[in-house]
Amino acid sequence: MTRKNFRIFVVLGRSGSGKGTQVEMLQKKVKGLRHIETGALLRELSREKNSLGKRVKDTLNQGELVPYSFVAYLWTKELLKVFSQGNRWSGIVFEGSPRKLIEAKMMDQAIRFIFDTEPIAVYIEVSRKEVVRRLLKRVVCEKCSNPIPYRLLENNITKCPVCGGRVTRRPDDTPKAIRERMEFFKRNVMPSIRHYRKDNRLISINGDQPAEKVSHELWGKLKKNRFI
Numbered sequence: 001m002t003r004k005n006f007r008i009f010v011v012l013g014r015s016g017s018g019k020g021t022q023v024e025m026l027q028k029k030v031k032g033l034r035h036i037e038t039g040a041l042l043r044e045l046s047r048e049k050n051s052l053g054k055r056v057k058d059t060l061n062q063g064e065l066v067p068y069s070f071v072a073y074l075w076t077k078e079l080l081k082v083f084s085q086g087n088r089w090s091g092i093v094f095e096g097s098p099r100k101l102i103e104a105k106m107m108d109q110a111i112r113f114i115f116d117t118e119p120i121a122v123y124i125e126v127s128r129k130e131v132v133r134r135l136l137k138r139v140v141c142e143k144c145s146n147p148i149p150y151r152l153l154e155n156n157i158t159k160c161p162v163c164g165g166r167v168t169r170r171p172d173d174t175p176k177a178i179r180e181r182m183e184f185f186k187r188n189v190m191p192s193i194r195h196y197r198k199d200n201r202l203i204s205i206n207g208d209q210p211a212e213k214v215s216h217e218l219w220g221k222l223k224k225n226r227f228i
């Protein structure tokens, strides 16, 4: 089955860039986009009461990385699920993957093989200053581990909008850990971004703006490049 109008997007950006919010806004504009969020797949797995669940949980809590081959297995499983559901979806939007260049290349191969198309990358670029400002304010839900979108933080939110649970600051959102995450991004994710750019499959958006403006710029560039 070849689907000529089936679109696949990968949304890339440092933590604190507002990827989740942009994915939500994109889904409102492009109906039937299936959201594949690696973080959510891992959180689901971490709730399983077995040794693998515990290992995933510990790895996430320590802010460490789950092996990319394992993550690739998780998103490949989702790709196959979407494929088997036929015309139910008009496309896919990835959040949180790929990270390393090798994963980006694996994803290209899998998507070409399964869907006969290539993913379009959206890079939400935020300045270091803005990332630090946002992450030092960030909270997560204690009950469902849901990250709270930063745009809601401006209202000093105290309850999770999903489950009503208590929200709390993440212990790893310290200036030092934030700096380390930025270094990680530069070393590991930037090569993937350059890979898409070289292939003319990348659009960059100024992520320092308010969410609505980011979304507007994103939409305009997708259209201008005939990616939509």
Ligand SMILES: [Zn+2]
Pocket: 141, 142, 143, 144, 145, 146, 160, 161, 162, 163, 164, 165
């Ligand atoms: Zn919650």
